[in-house]
Amino acid sequence: MRHDFVDRTPQGTQAEGLRITLLTHSYWPEQSPPQRRWTAMIKEFSASGWDVDVVTPVAHYPFGRRALPRKMAGRPFQPQKGQFTEKILRVPYLRHGNSRAARLLDQCFSAALSIPAGFMVRKPDVVIVTAPGLPSLAAGYILAKARGVPLIVEMRDAWPDLARDARLVQGSVKGIVERVVDFVQHRADLVVTVTEGFAATLRARGIRNVATVSNGVHLDSIPVMGPPELDRDVFEALYLGNHGESQRLDVAIRASALVGDSMHLHLVGHGTQRPALEKLARELKAPVTFHAPLTGDAMLERYASADTCLVSLRDDWKSFDTTVPSKTYEVLAIGRHITAVVRGEAARIVMDAEAGDIVASSPEAVADLWRELAADRSRLVRNGDSRQWVKSNAEYGHLAGRYMQLISELLADVPSK
Numbered sequence: 001m002r003h004d005f006v007d008r009t010p011q012g013t014q015a016e017g018l019r020i021t022l023l024t025h026s027y028w029p030e031q032s033p034p035q036r037r038w039t040a041m042i043k044e045f046s047a048s049g050w051d052v053d054v055v056t057p058v059a060h061y062p063f064g065r066r067a068l069p070r071k072m073a074g075r076p077f078q079p080q081k082g083q084f085t086e087k088i089l090r091v092p093y094l095r096h097g098n099s100r101a102a103r104l105l106d107q108c109f110s111a112a113l114s115i116p117a118g119f120m121v122r123k124p125d126v127v128i129v130t131a132p133g134l135p136s137l138a139a140g141y142i143l144a145k146a147r148g149v150p151l152i153v154e155m156r157d158a159w160p161d162l163a164r165d166a167r168l169v170q171g172s173v174k175g176i177v178e179r180v181v182d183f184v185q186h187r188a189d190l191v192v193t194v195t196e197g198f199a200a201t202l203r204a205r206g207i208r209n210v211a212t213v214s215n216g217v218h219l220d221s222i223p224v225m226g227p228p229e230l231d232r233d234v235f236e237a238l239y240l241g242n243h244g245e246s247q248r249l250d251v252a253i254r255a256s257a258l259v260g261d262s263m264h265l266h267l268v269g270h271g272t273q274r275p276a277l278e279k280l281a282r283e284l285k286a287p288v289t290f291h292a293p294l295t296g297d298a299m300l301e302r303y304a305s306a307d308t309c310l311v312s313l314r315d316d317w318k319s320f321d322t323t324v325p326s327k328t329y330e331v332l333a334i335g336r337h338i339t340a341v342v343r344g345e346a347a348r349i350v351m352d353a354e355a356g357d358i359v360a361s362s363p364e365a366v367a368d369l370w371r372e373l374a375a376d377r378s379r380l381v382r383n384g385d386s387r388q389w390v391k392s393n394a395e396y397g398h399l400a401g402r403y404m405q406l407i408s409e410l411l412a413d414v415p416s417k
Helices: 033-047 100-118 135-147 161-166 171-187 196-204 250-259 274-284 296-305 318-322 327-334 344-352 363-375 385-393 396-413
Strands: 019-023 051-057 079-081 087-091 126-131 151-155 190-193 210-212 235-240 263-268 288-291 308-312 337-341 356-358
Touching: 019 033, 019 100, 019 135, 033 051, 033 126, 033 396, 051 100, 087 100, 100 135, 126 135, 126 396, 135 151, 135 171, 151 171, 161 318, 190 196, 190 396, 196 210, 196 318, 196 344, 235 250, 235 296, 235 363, 250 263, 250 274, 250 308, 250 363, 263 296, 274 288, 308 327, 318 344, 327 337, 327 344, 327 385, 337 344, 337 363, 344 356
Parallel strands: 019 051, 019 126, 051 087, 126 151, 151 190, 190 210, 235 263, 235 308, 263 288, 308 337, 337 356
Antiparallel strands: 079 087
């Protein structure tokens, strides 16, 4: 299946000077999936003269507490300038650790305060809420209704399916969460997904207006990287991203232990499972090094050192059939070989882009692949097709153009109030 998001918007079809209120649980200067997506989108929106007011908590991701200087993290209910023309209004948060219940309570608290905060910014033409976090959906629905403007719900994950697979909530709370998500999805003026598969799932459930705008990258910020060395004693595998339950990184650690000292696995990032993963690596004496999150030149140096990049999702959650890890697009643009421990739509993208090997989610299968790649390093040399695939399907300039067209068309169809 080929994605086709190249912007073919006729000149003049995008409305000028629109105003958006965006509700998100994480934004710049944090480093997070919604931050990366919406920093890229707002850069393009701003260049087209659109105004965006971002309502978001004081920066506290991923540690559940403020780790940045107060001037950068923002102050509650105090306007803050963004990187482009957007204005940011922060709401308070609740300090928390890795507990799911504590994180959910924090998200509920900030989402509730996002509603009055939404009245402290200029009245928008449309409200956009991006999820997860799930409590923001209810806040976005209430705010859009109260301000009398259309609501766009953006589902960056397959909710509530993922919550069901992960057993994130149990008992009566589970039923409430699923009903709220379903309620808001059915009443949104537009639902935007990041994968075609989940869009099809929602349409099958009777949701009337669904469109797909995938995640992506700005290619001009990612250099073309030459192939790894063909003569090398130690094979290097790299993973960058979240260290959570969804990724099953224990499989990669066990695989590296099976291969032994002829390889080295670098895991870059943070997440709830990182302490357990570090313990596992010590117990197995696995050739693994853990790194803090990297950006800029440090991240590019780590990519340059890698022979293959790991993209991984666990294979026992059905919702991941329609999930594509956002880092996939960055690795495709870099042009490194991909060890793809994924299935469904993510696997199809890797195959379409001729970017690497699809492998089963087992330590033995991954170890066998890495041994084969180390023995025949010519398989690591890519032909540039993956970067071309990104240019055609996942470049943020094109994706933002598509998003703007969808918003413009929505507002043209909605009667003025």
